[in-house]
Amino acid sequence: MADADRGAAGTVRVVLADDQALLRAGIGTILSAHPRIEVVGEAGTGAEAVDLVRTTRPDVVCMDVQMPDMDGLEATRRIVADPAVDAAVVVLTTFNREDYLLEALQAGAVGYLLKTSRPEQLTEAVLSAAAGDALLAPEVTRTVIERALAERAATAPSSAPVARPSSPGPLTPLTEREAEVLGLVARGLSNDEIAAELVVSRATVKTHVSAVLAKLGLRDRVQAVVWAHEHGVVG
Known part of the structure; x- marks a missing residue:
């Protein structure tokens, strides 16, 4: 299958x-x-x-x-x-x-x-x-985020420290709704919880999540969570 x-x-x-x-x-x-x-x-x-x-x-x-x-x-x-x-x-x-x-x-x-x-x-x-x-x-989402960011910081040149962008430039490929969905994914919400939050269907959420992954070149939700925190989408 x-x-x-x-x-x-x-x-x-x-x-x-x-x-x-x-x-x-x-x-x-x-x-x-x-x-x-x-x-x-x-x-x-x-x-x-x-x-x-x-x-x-x-x-x-x-x-x-x-x-x-x-x-x-x-x-x-x-x-x-x-x-x-x-x-x-x-x-x-x-x-x-x-x-x-x-x-x-x-x-x-x-x-x-x-x-x-x-x-x-x-x-x-x-x-x-x-x-x-x-x-x-x-509960474990923060662990993934902190480890990923620490590894990226450790491998970055000392003259170019990892920093969050001051503008939402990285979100440019996303629609306003897709950016909103990404923020909720980064908070650890499931598709059902996002659907309830946005008052849309689960299928609609899944479509938005798939679009976010495709547009940002990410493999899965785990990478999306790390990306969102790395780029300052959520605090």
Whole structure:
């Protein structure tokens, strides 16, 4: 299933990977309550998750970090690297840790969500992943921004320090509405939350986000968040 088609209209098939059975049951109940989401399998270890994904071919994997046999980060790497698998991985963890977050993104995860998130945020993350979008929990967005800006500052020539522009020049390619959507994305809002804020449909928001990424030459929402903060779109 190609990224453009994954989760576009039909049921989004999900595998849950967590070493705590009660947590898997709770997460499964939340996701199964959505009419478009079907939980097709559960794994208690990273190794089980890798094998289960190969056999069930889900659209999305909700992956815990700390599990026996193989942790969720290594399992994510193997799932993403497997050419026979086309599943998007959303890391779902109790740990708001920079090292886990960055390693998860480097491993190929498209989302990073804390287990303290609201049920609707979990559902949104799964649907976003199925639609080919990246989504970070608002709590961890600042970590990505600060690390990216620090790395850029460290590699910039000392005579040319990184600074925010005094004018909105970088936003010139964007329409007023697209710039507004970019600002909301940079604040960590999901497509559903942006739609509610602007009183438009989710499909309209998705169109605007896609336009922003294309016009600014960005790969995903994570890059959009970093770009917006780097260029002074938000404080």
